[in-house]
Structures are given as C-alpha cells and as structure tokens.
Amino acid sequence: MKLIYLAILLASTMVATPLAVLAQSGLEPTGDETIFFRGWPYKPDVVDDNVNRYNASVGGNVDYQTVTHGDYPSLMEKSLIAGESLDIIYGNPPTAVRFYEAGWIAPADNVPNIDAIRDDMYDNASYAFSYDGKLLGLSYFLAVRGMVLVNTDRQAELGLQDAQPANWDAFYDQLLELNAQGVKDVYMPHWFNEFYGISWAYIWEVLNRGGSQIDPETLAPALTVEGPAGETLRDWKAIYNADMVNEEVLSFNEAAIVDAFGSGRFLYSTQASYNLAVFNDPVQSQVAGKTSFLGFEGAGWGLLDSAMYLRTSRDRSDALDEDTRRFQSWYGYRDHEGNVAVGQRWANNSMLFSAYKSVMESDESKAAFRQGLASDEDYDRLLTLYANAPHPHMWKVVWAEEYNAFLRQRLGRFLINDEPVEQVIADLNADIEKLNKKHGLN
Amino acid sequence: MVMAYPMGYAIWLSMQEVSFFGGFRTSFVGIENYREALYSDNFWWSVRVTVQFVLVSVVLAMLIGLGLALLMHHVRRGRALLGAIIILPWSISLYGAGVMWQYLARGQSGVASSLINRMLGRTTPDTAVEYSLISSEQIVNLLALGNAWNLAPLVAFFLLANLKTIPERLYDLARVDRLNVWQRFLIVTLPPLQYTLFVFTTITLIMSMKLLDFIFVMSAGGPGDASATLTFRLFDLAFRQSNYGLSAAMSFYLLFLIIGSALALFFFWGRRLEDT
Numbered sequence: 001m002k003l004i005y006l007a008i009l010l011a012s013t014m015v016a017t018p019l020a021v022l023a024q025s026g027l028e029p030t031g032d033e034t035i036f037f038r039g040w041p042y043k044p045d046v047v048d049d050n051v052n053r054y055n056a057s058v059g060g061n062v063d064y065q066t067v068t069h070g071d072y073p074s075l076m077e078k079s080l081i082a083g084e085s086l087d088i089i090y091g092n093p094p095t096a097v098r099f100y101e102a103g104w105i106a107p108a109d110n111v112p113n114i115d116a117i118r119d120d121m122y123d124n125a126s127y128a129f130s131y132d133g134k135l136l137g138l139s140y141f142l143a144v145r146g147m148v149l150v151n152t153d154r155q156a157e158l159g160l161q162d163a164q165p166a167n168w169d170a171f172y173d174q175l176l177e178l179n180a181q182g183v184k185d186v187y188m189p190h191w192f193n194e195f196y197g198i199s200w201a202y203i204w205e206v207l208n209r210g211g212s213q214i215d216p217e218t219l220a221p222a223l224t225v226e227g228p229a230g231e232t233l234r235d236w237k238a239i240y241n242a243d244m245v246n247e248e249v250l251s252f253n254e255a256a257i258v259d260a261f262g263s264g265r266f267l268y269s270t271q272a273s274y275n276l277a278v279f280n281d282p283v284q285s286q287v288a289g290k291t292s293f294l295g296f297e298g299a300g301w302g303l304l305d306s307a308m309y310l311r312t313s314r315d316r317s318d319a320l321d322e323d324t325r326r327f328q329s330w331y332g333y334r335d336h337e338g339n340v341a342v343g344q345r346w347a348n349n350s351m352l353f354s355a356y357k358s359v360m361e362s363d364e365s366k367a368a369f370r371q372g373l374a375s376d377e378d379y380d381r382l383l384t385l386y387a388n389a390p391h392p393h394m395w396k397v398v399w400a401e402e403y404n405a406f407l408r409q410r411l412g413r414f415l416i417n418d419e420p421v422e423q424v425i426a427d428l429n430a431d432i433e434k435l436n437k438k439h440g441l442n
Numbered sequence: 443m444v445m446a447y448p449m450g451y452a453i454w455l456s457m458q459e460v461s462f463f464g465g466f467r468t469s470f471v472g473i474e475n476y477r478e479a480l481y482s483d484n485f486w487w488s489v490r491v492t493v494q495f496v497l498v499s500v501v502l503a504m505l506i507g508l509g510l511a512l513l514m515h516h517v518r519r520g521r522a523l524l525g526a527i528i529i530l531p532w533s534i535s536l537y538g539a540g541v542m543w544q545y546l547a548r549g550q551s552g553v554a555s556s557l558i559n560r561m562l563g564r565t566t567p568d569t570a571v572e573y574s575l576i577s578s579e580q581i582v583n584l585l586a587l588g589n590a591w592n593l594a595p596l597v598a599f600f601l602l603a604n605l606k607t608i609p610e611r612l613y614d615l616a617r618v619d620r621l622n623v624w625q626r627f628l629i630v631t632l633p634p635l636q637y638t639l640f641v642f643t644t645i646t647l648i649m650s651m652k653l654l655d656f657i658f659v660m661s662a663g664g665p666g667d668a669s670a671t672l673t674f675r676l677f678d679l680a681f682r683q684s685n686y687g688l689s690a691a692m693s694f695y696l697l698f699l700i701i702g703s704a705l706a707l708f709f710f711w712g713r714r715l716e717d718t
Contacts, residue, residue, distance in 0.1 A: 077681075251661050402682070409663070
C-alpha cells in the first residue's frame with residue numbers, strides 16, 4: 001500500500017512540477033487565438049522547432065511561416081500596409097524605426113520580464129534596438145558585418161602574416177600593391193545585390209573612416225568629396241578599375257560571396273561574423289580552420305548588424321494582445337523554464353551573437369564560438385571587434401530604407417560606368433535632402 | 443469594375459504624393475509625377491533597357507518557337523517524348539527559371555566558363571579561366587534569352603497546330619515544281635503561319651514588357667541598374683523607395699508603350715494580314 005501511495009505521490013509531483021513552473025512563468029497563453037509569426041527564411045527548420053516547443057510546452061497557438069526570398073523589408077512593409085494579420089515579425093533596426101514611425105509596431109517596453117531584459121542587455125545592443133526612448137523589439141541576433149576575413153593559407157603563401165592592415169586605407173593600399181605584383185583573387189568584397197549588400201558596405205566604410213552619411217543633429221547630408229565618403233569611393237574605383245573585382249559580384253546574393261570565399265580562392269573577403277562558423281566548418285568550406293580576420297587596431301571594421309522580434313500594433317483582442325506579449329518575451333528572452341533558450345540555440349548552432357549578457361558570457365557560447373574560429377586567440381579578438389562595431393546613426397531615421405535602395409543602385413552604376421566621385425557624392429547628398437523634405441525633417 | 447477600380451485608383455495615385463508616416467496621407471501634386479518621370483535619366487535608361495529586352499525576347503522566342511515547331515512536325519519517332527521535353531521550360535515557374543539561369547551564367551560555376559575551359563583543355567582550378575555572362579553589356583540579352591526559353595514552347599505548340607493544317611498536297615506540288623527546302627519553307631510553309639506568328643509576336647511582346655519576376659530573381663535589375671527594365675524600376679520606386687505617385691505615373695508610360703507597340707504591330711503587320 002505504501003508503494004502505491006509513493007507512486008501516486010511521485011506521479012503527482014512529476015505532473016505538478018512543470019505546471020507549477022508554467023504557472024509561475026506568466027508566459028502561458030490566456031486564450032486560444034492564433035498568433036501569426038513571420039520572418040525571413042534563415043534556418044526556418046530551427047525556428048519551426050522553437051515554435052513547436054512553445055506550442056507544445058505551454059499550450060500555445062503560434063502559426064509560423066517565412067516570407068519568401070526577396071527584399072524582406074519592402075515585402076514586410078507591403079504586408080503591413082495591406083493590413084495582413086501579423087503579430088510577431090523579424091526586423092532590422094532601420095526597418096523597425098520605419099515601422100514604428102508608421103505606427104505598425106508597438107514598443108516592447110511592456111512585455112513580461114522587461115526589467116530583467118533591460119538589465120541583461122549590453123549597452124550597444126540596447127542603443128541599436130531603441131528609438132525615441134523606447135525599446136522597439138527583443139533580441140534575435142547581433143553580428144559584426146563587414147569584418148575582413150583572411151584565408152590564412154594564402155596569407156602565409158604571400159608572406160603577409162606580419163603585414164596586416166590596420167584600417168581601410170592601409171587595406172586598399174595592400175590590395176593594390178598585391179595586384180601590381182600580379183597576385184590574383186585578392187579580395188571578394190561585400191558588393192552583392194541585396195538590401196544589406198553594397199549599400200551597407202558603403203555605410204560602414206564611411207563610418208569606420210570617421211565619417212557619416214548625415215549630420216546626427218540636423219540630419220543634413222554630410223558626405224564630402226575630400227572626406228571619408230569620397231575616399232571610400234576612390235578606393236572602390238581603384239580596385240574595380242584594376243580588374244580586381246569581377247562585375248558579376250554586383251548581381252550576387254550573400255550566398256554567392258560565401259561560396260566564393262569558401263572555395264579557398266580569395267585572400268580577403270568582407271563578411272558577417274556568423275559566417276566564420278561556415279568557413280571554419282570542413283563540411284561546408286575548403287578554408288576550414290584557415291579563416292581568421294583582421295583585428296581591431298583603433299579603427300573599426302564593419303558595423304553592428306542586428307535584428308529583433310517586433311510586435312505589430314494591429315487591432316487585437318485584449319487576450320490575444322497579452323498572449324502576443326507573452327510569446328514575444330518567451331521567444332525573445334527567457335522561456336517558461338527561465339532559460340534564454342532561443343538566443344542560446346542560435347549562438348550554439350549558428351554563431352549568432354545575442355543582446356544578452358547571459359547568452360554571450362555563458363560557457364556554452366564560448367565553446368560554440370571557439371568551435372567556429374580558426375584559433376583560440378581569435379575569440380578575444382572577435383569580441384573586441386564586436387564591442388567596437390558601430391551602429392549607424394542614419395538607421396535612426398525614418399527614410400533610411402528608402403535611401404538604402406537608392407544607394408544600392410547608385411553605387412553599382414558608379415562602378416560600372418566609371419562615374420566621377422564628385423557626381424556620386426552630389427547625387428547622394430541630393431537624395432538625402434529630398435528624403436528629408438519628403439518626410440518633413442528639415 | 444475589375445478594370446475600372448484599379449485603373450481609376452492608379453490614375454488618382456499618379457497625381458498624389460503618398461506618405462505612410464505620421465499616419466497615411468496624400469497630397470495632390472497634379473501632373474508633377476508625370477513631369478518628373480520624363481525628366482528622369484533613370485526612366486529613360488529603363489525605357490532603353492525595356493526596348494532592348496523586348497526586341498531580343500520577341501525575336502528569339504519566335505525563332506526558337508518556329509524551330510521547335512518544325513522539329514516536332516518533321517520528327518517521325520518519339521514525337522510524344524520530344525513534345526514533353528519541349529514543353530518543360532514553359533511549365534517551370536519564372537522564379538525557378540531565374541534561380542537556374544543565374545547559376546548557369548555565373549563565372550565561377552556557369553556553363554560558359556565550363557565550355558570554354560573544356561575547349562581549352564584546362565581542367566585544374568589553377569589553370570581554369572572564368573567567363574561570366576552576368577555583365578552590364580550582356581545581361582539584358584541574357585535575360586531575353588531566358589525569357590525566350592520560357593515562352594518559346596508555347597509559341598511552338600501553337601505553330602505546330604497550324605503546321606498540321608497545311609495540306610500535304612501543297613508540298614507534293616512544290617516538289618513537282620522542283621522547289622528546294624528553303625523555297626518550300628518560304629512559299630508553302632510560312633504563309634499559313636503568318637497569322638499565328640502575328641498573334642504570338644503580339645503576345646510575347648506584351649508578356650515581355652510586363653515581365654518582372656524572372657528579372658527580379660535572376661539579376662535584380664543589376665549589375666548596378668544595367669537590367670532595370672521599366673517594370674523593375676516601377677517595383678523599385680514603389681516597393682523599396684515608397685514613391686508610389688512617381689511609380690504609378692511611370693506605370694502609365696509603360697501602359698502607353700505596351701498599347702503603342704501593339705497598335706504599331708497591328709498597323710504595320712496585322713492590318714496587311716486582314717487585307718489578305
């Protein structure tokens with residue numbers, strides 16, 4: 001008889017414990033209305049699995065689908081204009097600012113556990129994710145985009161181990177010198193034809209050289225022919241006209257430049273930090289264990305790339321609104337068991353950085369990041385680079401996406417037609433003025 | 443109503459400046475968007491690209507379609523299998539076709555590089571050369587070839603149906619008159635096909651002018667804006683740059699171009715067919 005009581009007690013405990021945790025977490029849905037979750041197609045199987053876990057473990061009703069290939073910000077914007085039923089969506093900071101200004105998303109300041117979320121966030125992530133004093137969304141990922149990866153085999157072959165450039169000027173000087181010596185396949189730039197391709201490359205190079213597209217206070221155009229903007233264009237023109245970059249790169253997507261550098265042909269390539277895990281994986285690349293990068297030596301390389309889980313502001317019932325906030329917190333921060341499960345999973349399997357100290361400083365993340373690097377020393381170098389990656393101020397302006405679309409085509413035309421730097425700078429400044437006028441900003 | 447509402451809305455939109463920020467609002471700007479389009483270098487560049495793309499597409503689609511129709515008409519064995527193979531490109535989505543053509547045309551992994559290296563006997567990565575078809579000089583022709591590849595099967599099957607209606611005795615008479623193959627094609631085969639050729643020239647012309655998805659996937663208007671046709675420019679202005687008024691105004695110029703081209707085709711070719 002005692003055994004039966006013991007068995008009942010044990011069974012009750014097994015059932016009651018998760019329910020108790022669930023009840024305490026405050027993240028379980030209050031109703032059974034569907035939450036619509038949409039994002040771009042990066043590892044949708046992983047996202048699907050995370051969503052299934054939420055649905056199964058807390059009785060949620062989340063419908064997840066990806067937005068098909070293409071320009072995600074513009075496709076999502078049209079969905080929001082059309083009034084589609086969307087609740088949680090992916091978004092980069094400039095997209096989030098735009099959607100917030102249009103009234104399509106709600107700040108994340110009132111999600112469950114917001115105080116803990118704020119405390120756990122790094123300052124640079126908090127700055128990137130905030131606008132007008134409000135936190136626009138919760139952390140999906142962060143990365144350094146625009147860091148210069150190095151194929152260490154080719155570097156050794158060319159005797160360049162002790163000649164690592166410290167900034168963009170020195171970098172282009174070295175490229176041209178190598179080209180003059182007849183060295184081929186020196187550089188695969190980040191000039192691909194996606195919304196975060198060539199236009200972002202221009203934005204970060206100008207930033208890294210100490211310049212900016214706009215004045216942060218007045219939003220007036222700040223590009224000058226003699227300053228960082230002009231210097232960047234002159235360097236691009238020099239390597240393009242020296243036939244160091246094939247024209248077809250201007251029609252590539254990100255996967256194509258990853259394939260290109262992964263083939264082992266190129267000495268350098270500007271890439272996103274999470275691709276280090278791809279390049280240093282022998283299954284996916286021919287430069288596994290041989291992909292390092294140029295470190296921070298006073299001047300940055302690239303920018304802080306990031307994305308958030310945003311909550312739309314569509315008309316919802318109170319119950320669904322509450323459930324959406326709970327799901328946003330569960331998915332974008334800690335789950336019902338108190339773990340930053342989704343963020344940690346991205347760190348472990350894709351080398352995506354997180355806004356949260358609890359993820360970035362965990363032993364799990366350290367081990368995972370080290371696995372994606374060519375050497376142990378690269379771990380600290382990578383974190384230094386990450387800490388110094390800037391968030392462009394112009395991404396805090398409502399027209400940033402519109403300017404980005406213009407920039408993308410204008411830069412391609414500049415290279416192909418060998419146009420004067422002065423003309424491009426004048427056109428970019430004129431476009432910024434036009435956009436300021438259009439949005440009534442000065 | 444199906445036509446009137448979107449058309450009316452587009453006319454209204456083309457005379458507005460639209461903003462979604464700080465609440466949806468529009469302001470009437472009259473014909474300013476139409477004027478801005480005409481003064482825009484980008485617009486005229488896209489008109490040029492569109493005309494080149496359409497001309498090459500139509501010529502290639504009709505030639506390839508005619509060639510395939512003649513092939514199917516004369517093949518005695520395996521006609522069903524041949525027909526099934528020929529129709530395949532038409533059954534592939536333009537999205538899928540765009541992805542495939544992009545891979546084929548690339549320098550590092552494309553067919554052109556592969557063929558050139560095979561001909562030159564260069565089989566190792568160190569000695570291989572790259573020949574990319576994705577360049578600003580060739581991209582429009584390449585897109586037109588891909589478009590024609592997609593459209594030609596449809597042309598071919600309609601021409602084949604037409605070929606089947608030509609009485610065999612006309613060919614017998616031609617042989618009696620000792621006409622050679624080329625003369626038989628010009629005098630016996632081609633005249634009955636003229637009406638179908640005219641109809642499909644018009645159809646392929648209109649379909650090519652309003653094509654977007656294949657261009658979007660394969661080149662995204664690039665490199666730079668080397669393949670930014672009018673449809674791509676409209677998409678870019680409306681959906682990336684949120685310039686709905688200007689995009690709507692340009693869309694009417696595209697409409698005029700489509701209607702004008704179709705009417706010109708009828709005036710110079712279709713009308714003569716009616717007279718005969």
